[in-house]
Amino acid sequence: MTLPLPQSHPALVVRSTRIQDPGDLVSLIPPGAEAPISWLRDGDGFVGWGTAAAIQTQGTARFEDAELWWSEVVRDAVVRSEVDLPGSGLIAVGSFAFAATSAAGGVLHVPATVVGRHHDVCWLTTVGTAAQLPATPALTAGAAPAPPVVADAYDGALTGEQWAGAVATAVGRIQSGALDKVVMARDVVVRSSTPIDPRHLLRNLSASYPNTWTYSVDGLIGATPELLVRRQKGLVTSRVLAGTIRRTGDDEHDLALAASLARSSKDLEEHEYAVRSVADALSPHCSSMNVPESPFVLHLPNVMHLATDVAGVLHEDVSSLTLAASLHPSAAVCGTPTLAARDLIAELEQMDRGRYAGPVGWLDADGDGEWGIALRCGALESPSQIRLFAGCGIVAGSHPSAELSESEAKLVPMLQALGCGAEGGRS
Ligand SMILES: C=C(O[C@H]1C=CC=C(C(=O)O)[C@@H]1O)C(=O)O
DSSP states (O other): OOOOOOSSOOOEEEEEEEEOOOSOSGGGSOTTOSSOEEEEETTEEEEEEEEEEEEEEOGGGHHHHHHHHHHHHHHHOEEEESOOSTTOSSEEEEEEOSSTTOTTOEEEEEEEEEEEEETTEEEEEEEEESSSOOOOOOOOOOOOOOOOOEEEEEEOSSOHHHHHHHHHHHHHHHHTTSOSEEEEEEEEEEEESSOOOHHHHHHHHHHHOTTSEEEEETTEEEEEOOEEEEEETTEEEEEEEEEEEEOOSOHHHHHHHHHHHHHOHHHHHHHHHHHHHHHHHHGGGEEEEEOOSSOEEEEOSSEEEEEEEEEEEESSOOOHHHHHHHHOSOTTTSEESHHHHHHHHHHHSOSOOTTTTSEEEEEETTSOEEEEEOOSEEEEEETTEEEEEEEEEEOTTOOHHHHHHHHHHHHHHHHHHHTOOSSTTBO
């Protein structure tokens, strides 16, 4: 669902004021709001709606063109902010296609209204122009949005069996020495007989997966556990994930599974490629870096991942968006070597990933911001149809049937939020 957006921008007038805690942020998004946005984790972050300015970009220049446009928006804006916290003042949210060849391109969008929270401080940002000063909206929590009435979930480009066959081909190519790792993804289409309300999905995702980043940008909705990059006052951090095991729901058994994940040579290898790709891409921008030698196990309600938090001190003034562009695509979503993996993905997946597995997040007027990798998500294709995606890192020791089951586990957050049940009744 891509809106027609103006490429130019008016000179923006931005005002952020401190407000009383308004409670659950998602329930403030008005019903039928134009362009609802969200970036929430553990109750902190922001929601927003309406469009003050926006740009769509395409192709290999999708990041650069967006960055150039943003520098002009920032240069011409008048900002008055009572709050100096991540997400306050002038911000843009964005999402960018995985592949330069995708028609999905990229979008940067300045919401007309933003309500944010950082610990115990809350704020309201309104954005207008000198000719049309921003109005202060009434912030009232709405009733719970109606859940979609889901008719069915269908296989996308490939059936599960065909996808497992493609994974087997990928394993063969890796074993023959053509590449070391490739991340293979698949898609599933969910249709509802009533409109799918993004607020319903956001409420469910943020309540069920509180330690992920719950996002909504230009019809792309999801809850990602992976932070591609955060830039805040000269410090840069990244949470790298790769290597997965499905949870059973039995705590004792899950602890034993977590221990086996931490020892699994197949998963450790898959993880090491992802960490190395992030560390290599960040190091030219940093004067010092901390890359832990071994990963920890991140527990989510549906799966557990091997995780490494990489940190660095920036030695140059590059924005969080430029950093995200230079980190994309990491080996958590593409592979090693990058170009060989990218070509194999194009050959075997038989679909356009769109903005799945691309950077999704926000940046402010100083270039600080947070960009996740758009995982555990769906792209609204019409008011009643959404395309879900899930992918798995493949190395020489991967088994196609285990990867198929891992991809099902990664679809669970969106299928549950849609009310489809764990396996989604695929037909
Ligand atoms: C590509 C996805 O997950 C990545 C992130 C964490 C673990 C992954 C894995 O174990 O394969 C993937 O690299 C996805 O969720 O679609």
